[in-house]
Amino acid sequence: MDTKITAEKKIKLAEKILSHLSNIKINGCSKLQNKIKQEINFLEKCLSDNTLKEEHLVCLNLTHLQAIAYKLFILKNRCSGVMCNKILNYENGSSRKICIDLLLDEGSVWMKVIARNQKAITMVSNGECSFKQKSVLDQAEEFVECSKQNLCYYKPPKVIFSFANGVENCVADELCQIGVLVENNNNNFNDEIFNSYFGDNTNNEYPIKDLNIVRNLNLIKKMTHIKLNLGVTTLIAYVSALTNGGCNYNFKSEILQKHAEWERNRPVKPILDSLFEGKELYCCATAAKIFKNILNTLGGKSEKQRGEELLNKLIIVEDKPCDRLKIMGKVKKRSLAIFGTGEYLKAVTVTANHAFVRAAMNQGINYSVFLHESRALTEEKQLPT
Incomplete structure (x- = not known):
């Protein structure tokens, strides 16, 4: 030719x-x-x-x-x-x-x-x-x-x-x-x-909802040896009124309104329940302490009850902070304790703290994580229907 x-x-x-x-x-x-x-x-x-x-x-x-x-x-x-x-x-x-x-x-x-x-x-x-x-x-x-x-x-x-x-x-x-x-x-x-x-009839659309989350979830579920280390953001999301049937309420706060909308469209708890199934759940002492303080300050009655039930299911261990990262910007001391403990345990850290994960990557550190969307405690801020 x-x-x-x-x-x-x-x-x-x-x-x-x-x-x-x-x-x-x-x-x-x-x-x-x-x-x-x-x-x-x-x-x-x-x-x-x-x-x-x-x-x-x-x-x-x-x-x-x-x-x-x-x-x-x-x-x-x-x-x-x-x-x-x-x-x-x-x-x-x-x-x-x-x-x-x-x-x-x-x-x-x-x-x-x-x-x-x-x-x-x-x-x-x-x-x-x-x-x-x-x-x-x-x-x-x-x-x-x-x-x-x-x-x-x-x-x-x-x-x-x-x-x-x-x-x-x-x-x-x-x-x-x-x-x-x-x-x-x-x-x-x-x-x-x-x-x-690559002919002209090839479908150009790839509409797979939450593909990264689903793919990561399926992968971790197959790993029977993997332990899970829960961060504060995950503990809060799991017990939030939003993720436990309260996503149809209205709120004065624009941020809470947005969280409710996200939850209606992309429920978080079914993902976490599926992830937790059959896995050992860990939490470092710092994460447990911060979670309890937030619950006592902002949590509603049902959220506090769910929080106590969740903590009883966790294996709470002493902090093992990471010493490879510099404390700066989004890298806080408490995050070093949480993610460092996960690394020490050889566990996947479950978190909604995307900012820390990105900041760590910028310093050349890649943690084993499962990222999900954040959800706030909302029971005390629900407007009457």
Whole structure:
């Protein structure tokens, strides 16, 4: 086929993929879009300058990016990150970034997409290349080691290598021995396959309500070994009149009105009940003390009663503050006690304190958390109906 026609077809397909990607709101998706745009710009420049050569099409990274997009569309309901970097530390003190094409199941699964042909993969794996080039076996060892250094819910993420054009059994067997799960598509992944998926009839809408919460909930429920550490915001939300049948009242406070509206649309307690089922529930001494003080000051009669019942179900432990974070802005001393205790217990901290989690991430600390919406104590502020 004429080189120019091939390039034009690739541009058209890439633009179609970009159109569909614009509807996906997942962290890192914009990075994938930008890389595809760079490839389009390169081809368009070569066409306009009349400098396009066949080797330009061979060396394009577009096929790999298209393969990532294809897997993203298939797995979008499980995906929480695209082209995310993780740090791999070496024994000599050096480090490098490892790019994870797709983060699945809230980061508990890492997927790398490989779009090279089978023979090339095997040749490089056997050292049959004219220059130093990393094989998929080298990459697999790095990914597995990196996963051990970047735990998710206190366990190394599973590593999957997805081969868009398949992989020969000899390489797949070695990957399995290293500890990588192999997805062998073996479907000769070409532009026609991309076109059949990203055709004009592809649905552009992805209306899944509270997808992050549902996905995280389902994941944690499967982890029978996981303990839960409840923060103050969770304790309050669980016993609030709003989450226990009182969301249809009106309030003078605009914030409480908004909380009531949220609760009518997105009830919190069923999510927490489902999360708590079969799990050991912990709470640090600071969280229990603050919760009791808030209940005594702001809680209504029923809220106080539910609070006492909830505290009786918890295992209250002494504080184990985190010493890796600086106290500043949204990072308060009490939060360090709550989240540090969760880390010490190897528990998932259940919280509505999104601000602290973001502040910790800004300092390079990622806690194992389950985030939900906040709910205030409202029983004493309900207006008569």
